[in-house]
Amino acid sequence: MNPFQFSIDELEKKARSIRRKIIRLNAGSPAGGHTGADLSQVEIVTALYFRILNCAPDRTADDNRDIYIQSKGHAAGGYYCCLAEAGYFSPDWLPTYQHNDSHLPGHPVRQKTPGVELNTGALGHGLPVAVGMALAAKRDGSARKVFVLTGDGELAEGSNWEAALVAAHYQLDNLIVINDKNSLQLAGATQDIMKTDPLEDKWKAFGLNVTHCEGNDLSSVVNTLESLKAESSPNVVIANTVKGAGVSFIAGRPEWHHRVPKGDEVERALKELEDV
Amino acid sequence: MSNSEHFANIMVQCFIDAVKAGVDLVPVVADSTSTSKIKPFVAEFPDRLVNVGIAEQVMVGTAAGLALSGKVAATCNAAPFLVSRSNEQVKVDVCYNNTNVKLFGLNSGASYGPLASTHHAIDDISTMRGFGNIQIFAPSCPIECKQIIEHAIREMGPVYIRMDGKALPELHDTDYRFVPGEPSLLRKGSKVAICALGSVVHEAVAAADSLIEAGLDVAVINVSSIRPLNRELLGNMLSGMPHVVTVEEHNINGGLGSIVAEVVAEQGLKSQLTRLGVADGNYAAAGDRPYTRKNLSIDSAGIALVCQNLMG
Numbered sequence: 010m011n012p013f014q015f016s017i018d019e020l021e022k023k024a025r026s027i028r029r030k031i032i033r034l035n036a037g038s039p040a041g042g043h044t045g046a047d048l049s050q051v052e053i054v055t056a057l058y059f060r061i062l063n064c065a066p067d068r069t070a071d072d073n074r075d076i077y078i079q080s081k082g083h084a085a086g087g088y089y090c091c092l093a094e095a096g097y098f099s100p101d102w103l104p105t106y107q108h109n110d111s112h113l114p115g116h117p118v119r120q121k122t123p124g125v126e127l128n129t130g131a132l133g134h135g136l137p138v139a140v141g142m143a144l145a146a147k148r149d150g151s152a153r154k155v156f157v158l159t160g161d162g163e164l165a166e167g168s169n170w171e172a173a174l175v176a177a178h179y180q181l182d183n184l185i186v187i188n189d190k191n192s193l194q195l196a197g198a199t200q201d202i203m204k205t206d207p208l209e210d211k212w213k214a215f216g217l218n219v220t221h222c223e224g225n226d227l228s229s230v231v232n233t234l235e236s237l238k239a240e241s242s243p244n245v246v247i248a249n250t251v252k253g254a255g256v257s258f259i260a261g262r263p264e265w266h267h268r269v270p271k272g273d274e275v276e277r278a279l280k281e282l283e284d285v
Numbered sequence: 286m287s288n289s290e291h292f293a294n295i296m297v298q299c300f301i302d303a304v305k306a307g308v309d310l311v312p313v314v315a316d317s318t319s320t321s322k323i324k325p326f327v328a329e330f331p332d333r334l335v336n337v338g339i340a341e342q343v344m345v346g347t348a349a350g351l352a353l354s355g356k357v358a359a360t361c362n363a364a365p366f367l368v369s370r371s372n373e374q375v376k377v378d379v380c381y382n383n384t385n386v387k388l389f390g391l392n393s394g395a396s397y398g399p400l401a402s403t404h405h406a407i408d409d410i411s412t413m414r415g416f417g418n419i420q421i422f423a424p425s426c427p428i429e430c431k432q433i434i435e436h437a438i439r440e441m442g443p444v445y446i447r448m449d450g451k452a453l454p455e456l457h458d459t460d461y462r463f464v465p466g467e468p469s470l471l472r473k474g475s476k477v478a479i480c481a482l483g484s485v486v487h488e489a490v491a492a493a494d495s496l497i498e499a500g501l502d503v504a505v506i507n508v509s510s511i512r513p514l515n516r517e518l519l520g521n522m523l524s525g526m527p528h529v530v531t532v533e534e535h536n537i538n539g540g541l542g543s544i545v546a547e548v549v550a551e552q553g554l555k556s557q558l559t560r561l562g563v564a565d566g567n568y569a570a571a572g573d574r575p576y577t578r579k580n581l582s583i584d585s586a587g588i589a590l591v592c593q594n595l596m597g
Contacts, residue, residue, distance in 0.1 A: 072354075072355065119382065120383070126353070127353070127382060128377065128381050128382045129377075130377075131373055131377050133342075134346060134373075134374065134377055134378055136346075137342060137343040137345075137346025137347055137349075137350070137374070137378070138346045138347070138349050138350040138353070138378055139350060140343065140346065140347050140350060141346065141347035141348060141349060141350020141351040141352075141353070141354070141358070142350040142351075142353060142354050143350075144335065144347065144350070144351065145311075145350065145351045145354030145355070145356055146354065148332075149354070149355075167342070168342040168343060168346065168374070171337070171338075171340040171342050171343035172343045172346065172347075174337075174338060174340065174343075175337045175338070175340070175343050175347060178338075179335075
């Protein structure tokens, strides 16, 4: 059971709080950050950690806990802010993001950060490992679900499609793949660099169920995740998001892939993210 | 020889024994059911094997996921494809994540001879040595192979085992006990020490025996434990040797030749080192084993000739 089980209103408030932390965390980073990617996934990880996932900070070794894998490891900053809010470690750690010997390095490291299930950062690794976890849960008769969040640019990595074949072949209906489809990647628009559309058709052709949601709308994210059916096929949720969502001068701008807020940008962003 | 055994058969029997003993071991193959000779395991445990198809990246990633879920995951496929195709999965999913995955590099070295360089793994040791926290072993004979595999299954964490593709005879008697990290002295001598690993240990022993019969003074050291390796012990074994010759069916860069060079240099030994194997910048020839080994001077006749020349 999820220890929070937040309402949509509570989730929205939590999402704003996580966004404010993301702005401060990136502003304090000595080595840049991935502000745009951190912000696009906020509603997805907020819904998971505060309503959907059967996991909690005091059950990190529970064999039956649900698993979340941050395959888009470059959005570690956003992931850390969510984990801190959910109580996996003290928010006091957040200002150490990417500092020397920090518990919060630039990509997730499970040996350093409570709550992190897999070291990622090289793209295309989350889904194959999630397949192994989902397969193990099936064979052990566990009710565990395995959630994996990928970027959309990341889907150019062929290992994802190897894993999709295996997931469908072994009927891993306890596996939920969420694509944070913000349509931007390091060097520009995903559709210009390497087209992944029609994405739904591709997953379907590999034998996976596909559902869409508005990935920056908590009602849509929650309703979609709560209505997924486990009927022999793995599920893919294509979450249409905006990179940099929530801050007007970051949203949809490719230069914020690896930029962090500076000077008055910090206060301007925080002002936009105040609770109303 | 009548007591020869194929390493894959030993591996499969170890898997069967482990599961029967209560180990939650899951072999993961990439359409490599025949390569791994896994049929007896499947007959015994029909629902345990995972076959991901011809897809090495997801083979290793899936193994890591199984291991993170409490299983002992053992990948079994041809070494060249494991080492090259799933290089980053080995680095990240297995080593960096420190998962309990055992990687079996089957038909390693130039076992696939005539199938040519796509099918040769002459870079597996150098590749694995570049990764942190993975144990690396290269058995040379059945009893050693069995004990290395049993050790790997007992140990928590990543292990790579370089497995030859041909049946090989015994080099040890039945009271042999594999000790991780320890090189073993197979022939005593004081003028030349031949260091070898894997199947070419047999070539080294045959070469030494012919030289010893001719009155020459040659030692043979089997370095089956690459990581861990007791470097001090290896240095002590080499100490005072005028000549050291390394023999490997592997590139001379990054494998045993490099390891011995490090030990000789770091311990200030005075030995002259000769490295035999696939030379810098080269591939192994496409041909059968005797041809390939003759070509590289790692057959018994070639090794003996090199040693003779060194001793003048």
